[in-house]
């Protein structure tokens with residue numbers, strides 16, 4: 262699995278081109294080349310102590326939600342990206358309560374201190390204050406092999422260190438989580454049905470759309486869309502009679518609850534709903550009961566995602582081997598803009614685009630479940646990368662810090678549906694930036710090869726890193742907390 266490395270390598274290549282235009286192509290290529298001075302790092306330490314130490318700690322190890330800025334977690338999440346990207350990220354988001362409040366020189370100095378603290382050598386010139394000059398300076402976690410001549414930027418990037426990141430044996434990562442299957446307290450008489458739809462709103466409330474205590478809401482009087490507080494207490498529910506088969510749930514920047522209904526019958530289904538938090542329907546996309554591929558209809562809408570700016574993406578097509586299999590893009594008013602994909606296994610094509618997520622750089626992650634891969638597109642449908650190291654994706658969630666959570670509910674050995682030999686079902690957690698998988702929570706179903714689904718199909722995490730997996734077979738939403 263070297264594609265991830267290659268693509269980021271190509272991105273680094275594009276960075277080199279830009280740097281070339283700035284006549285800096287002969288400058289440093291990586292953090293190993295001595296890209297800051299000792300005096301600058303000293304100043305950076307003082308600035309860090311003033312503006313960052315409160316949250317990130319004196320040893321840069323992080324405290325609470327503030328991430329570590331040194332050590333393996335930090336390095337694996339930035340490995341392969343550029344110092345320019347780290348500078349931009351820091352200047353536009355930090356210090357958390359007053360982003361951009363420091364002088365440009367102070368940000369550069371603090372970065373110099375971070376590089377020194379992480380063991381990278383000082384050199385003769387100071388780190389530039391403008392990220393444009395730093396796009397060609399790669400953060401290589403491990404020292405590149407100086408004897409290996411690099412034919413191209415991509416080759417230079419495909420170091421063994423990175424290869425092990427993506428080539429790690431499937432299912433081999435540690436499971437640092439404890440699971441809780443009884444967290445959600447439902448109203449008396451009600452039990453959790455099958456679910457693939459879970460999300461957390463800005464207040465930390467958890468929203469679950471179950472399939473009305475069963476695996477289908479048709480004819481049920483129950484309210485499938487349920488709100489729980491952060492302790493798992495039931496708050497309220499709505500949606501009775503409106504949905505047949507709640508499938509994909511997304512909570513947007515206004516805490517509106519978006520849901521797809523994957524089934525259809527006369528006058529109902531095959532739609533996308535936008536609810537406000539009180540349960541009022543703000544709008545629908547698609548035509549109720551019309552299952553078809555069109556600019557204003559869906560066949561089987563699996564998932565919906567809304568960007569900060571309001572652009573809407575819908576993943577459509579749940580039947581293997583049958584069209585449509587597409588991503589549909591709408592503007593914020595709901596006007597159809599374009600679609601892409603198409604049935605197949607070639608790069609960019611899709612089979613069961615089951616789930617959607619977006620990283621902090623605005624890349625759209627599509628769980629191309631039938632092809633056992635995640636496809637990463639730009640927002641106009643250009644394929645940027647294709648990852649297999651997260652298994653067969655039914656659910657994908659990416660948090661604000663680009664931690665990637667993927668639920669694999671289908672991998673199995675026998676030839677036929679779900680065929681993905683060597684991969685076991687469960688939740689894989691890693692980095693949306695580097696593609697590294699760092700944790701694996703195995704599914705608990707003892708006979709996965711006899712079941713077409715088990716474990717989480719829907720997945721989310723709150724801002725403390727607590728993970729929720731919504732399960733179809735087990736009819737449960739399980740909470741996972743770091744041990």
Ligand code: HEC
Pocket residue numbers: 309312313314315316317326327328329330335338350351354355356357358363371661662
């Ligand atoms: C009020 C607390 C707070 C302060 C002060 C603060 N940070 Fe952060 N920082 C956070 C939190 C929380 C995160 C994780 C969430 C996020 O990425 O936005 C974070 C994330 C980061 C990250 C991203 C790490 C990664 O790998 O994703 C960097 C880099 C960073 N901070 C640098 C800084 C620097 C440099 C300063 C000082 C100028 C600073 N922070 C001040 C709370 C803080």
